[in-house]
Amino acid sequence: MQGNELVCEQRQARSTGLQYGVASATGMLLTMIAGRLWVGVLTPIELAAEWLIPKLPIGLFEAGLGMFGGYAKPILYVVALVLTLALGGLIGAGYEAMLRRTLARPEKIAAGFTVVLVLLTGVVYLPAFGQGFFGAAATTGGGTTMAVYAVAYVVFGALLTVHSLLSDARGPLGEHNPSRRRFLRRGLVVGRGVLLLAVGAPIVARLLDSVSMTNLSLAEGMPAAFTPVGTFYNVSKNIVDPRVEAATWKLRVSGLVEEPFELTLDQLRALPSETKPHTLQCISNPVGGNLIGNGEWVGVPLAALLDRAKIRPGVVDIKLTSEDGYTDSIPLVKALESGTLLAYELNGEPLTYKHGAPLRLLVPDIYGMKNAKWITSIEAVAEDFKGYWQRQGWDDVATYQIVSQIRVPAANTALTVGAPLMVEGLAFAGHRGIETVEYTADGGRTWRQADLLPEIGDDCWRFWRASWTPNAAGAVRLSVRATDGAGASQKQAEAPPSPSGATGYHDIVVEVREAGA
Structure with a gap:
């Protein structure tokens, strides 16, 4: 029986330590994120990402964008946050195990963890990612950088200590008292939730506003001449x-x-x-x-x-x-x-x-x-x-490719045989300007010239439009191409954005139906 009780107690200790470690790591991360948003100190997660992303082959980089779109970096950030919380949980489990194996005071063990984290960050982690010993090469300076990290680690250690002192019935709260332990644990859960909500809500709100996300969806609808x-x-x-x-x-x-x-x-x-x-x-x-x-x-x-x-x-x-x-x-x-x-x-x-x-x-x-x-x-x-x-590996010259797009009608729009409509879009070739825009509705057998709207400026996109009347039912593919002011034609061969910008004709498919169908 004693053996079973010991095993149960050890499992309970690990579970308790994991919970407290995750909660304490949450406080630490909120402190680091606040330091990032208000002081500018890069978090350890960002330092690792800054090191990793430039080393990715272009193909792998493009594959990530293709799979996750503009959410690739936020997803990476969330995964790293989860891993950090998991690491905090493991540290919490180790902390709880040390408490049960030794007679040391909780605050002393937590202080030891804090000192170790500060030293590892200053001597190993920061230099490994180009920030110098104790952040000497960081753009925010070594003092500010280490101050933010040190405060975050102190928060982590302090929360571990508080959790331990409030939940350990053998500690300063008196002799073993199961009912008091349950009451304190429940109160701790509620208090922790309220505190994290009060402190974390404004930090998370600002973080969500600051996270860089890119909308990689295809464009539809004519834009305003000047983008809001x-x-x-x-x-x-x-x-x-x-x-x-x-x-x-x-x-x-x-x-x-x-x-x-x-x-x-x-x-x-x-x-x-x-x-x-x-x-x-x-x-x-x-x-x-x-x-x-x-x-x-x-x-x-x-x-x-x-x-x-x-x-x-x-x-x-x-x-x-x-x-x-x-x-x-x-x-x-x-x-x-x-x-x-x-x-x-x-x-x-x-x-x-x-x-x-x-x-x-x-x-x-x-x-x-x-x-x-x-x-x-x-x-x-x-x-x-x-x-x-x-x-x-991206292009160092990076001259704009000739671009043309169909914005109206949208892809998969249902049209009617014999009903005229206006096909509209934009074209762009940088300072070279746009000389002509043509569209086809028969797979490129014939190309029809569109009307160009007046120029907005020498370095601006150019809007175009053309009246088209579908004459037969079925799926119709509309394609567009442009010629720039220097007489160069848009490239038909398809190429991905890397390394020199995407090429190829933009096309959409619309569904043409008989009247009344």
């Missing part, structure tokens, strides 16, 4: 996008220049500005995808800042560094080109953090990945600098 800020596509390398404090932000212009300098946002906004309509498209946009938008941007020409800095001979690229550690570059000749803008407003409002506030780059003819957001540094370099995505 709230629906303008957003893509980044991050799990959680940075929120930069405009009041303390500075832009540094340096490198191979005669006169390096820094500007605050107010100083930048005081410079002569330009307003321009400009379309952005992500290089990950599939054929017919919606990772494209057009806005009216306000900013300062990049050439003006480079002229002020006085570029030295031998400069090849202008390197851009962002608040989130993202890097990229554009050739010097592109940086000096008319239309290359450092933008701080979109559609009449200051940039939102999702779109790169306080400052992002706009470059004619180049996919969005090189139009860096959250810029903090502009550096003239004497090399062809390869940025974050280029080191993974």
